[in-house]
Amino acid sequence: MKTVISRSQVKGDFVNKVAEISGENFFDCYQCGNCSAGCPSVDEMDLLPSQVVRYLQLGLEEEVKNCKSMWVCAACMMCHARCPKGVDISKIMESLRVLRLREVGAEAHIDVTDFSEEYLARAPQIAMISGYRKFLPL
């Protein structure tokens, strides 16, 4: 795969927006990989948490925008707890999610009809409320 890195992308609007609303500085990260080693969701991710940060450093907007990783992040904050530089990747993942969910015509990422009545009868309200807040268009 040919990867083009350009100054306009590295300094681009998308990357700046993610930095602004997450409040995180991607350039603090020196790619030690502690976040990816401790992340409980990596099995379902296409980009490791450390790769998401690396791609943001390089301004690879399309790759990051379309990654699956942001949707399977459980916001457990283990990445932040173990980062030697204090980068909070759960905030970065949430920023990527909300930017997608704020797009005109954004799709819902959960559908309550996918779950059986039995499951919904047992699932606690906090699961549904937080699920709606993380996965429905804003």
Next chain:
Amino acid sequence: MKYPYFPGCTLYTKAKKLDDAGRECSLKLGFELEELPDWTCCGATFPLVNDQHITMSGPTRILADTKDQGNDKLVTLCSVCFNVLKRTNNVMLNDEERRAKITDFIERDYHGEVEVLHYLQLLRDEIGFETLKEKVVKPLTGLKVACYYGCLLLRPVKEIGLDVMENPTIFEDFIRALGGEPVEFPYKVECCGAFQAVHSMDTATRCSRDILRSAKNNGADVVITTCPLCQFNLDDRQPEIQKSDTAFSSIPVVYFTQLLALALDLSADDLGFERNLIDPLPLLKEKGIVA
């Protein structure tokens, strides 16, 4: 001594047993949880982006109500409510710009005056585990307990401040006070998959499997938690785990207040164990904790 108390939505319904046992036990321990009047849901998520303020209006209103009723503390039992209220309060204390936006919007005057306490913190810091130990009527002798913290009770550590991140001990100290035997297991602060239970079931199943395996491999008879979502994932995922791992044997997952209630000699009939998918009663009977 009365403490203002915020139950939260799930503790009023599906996790009623966490709430009931917590309230009953408080009376036995010499304090009372006084439910905040007219409370609303905390929102169940703290916004992790800096430009989203609306989701903090609910928890801010709850905190402002607490203050306006003359209180300087608010107790919660649910880890999610605790995390949301505590982090919102930190914003109210430390972030002038966001505080102004939110308090202007809800037309309330609030500057973070209320201290948000988890019930475990109340037992440790205000009642004292030594006093708790003295009040125990039926010690949990011989019961090996995996104390599962999960995420929201601890993280982010600098903001929550309940205990240290990698090897917290408050839960183990609590179980020791009840006469039980806490087991060390390396997954005690890992995530159960949280809200991925309504999105990526595979994540919730795998995370729960790793935690439960770790607890069992270290000799635990039972897992305890403070969080209704952790309890749900760890309990309800077990049949699914068994499908892919036939060697996996089930383990009950109960709320910490349920074990507290048993140690304080409250009847097991009132503790709602029938809602558990993996029934803890055979184990508790075998250990002589329940007759």
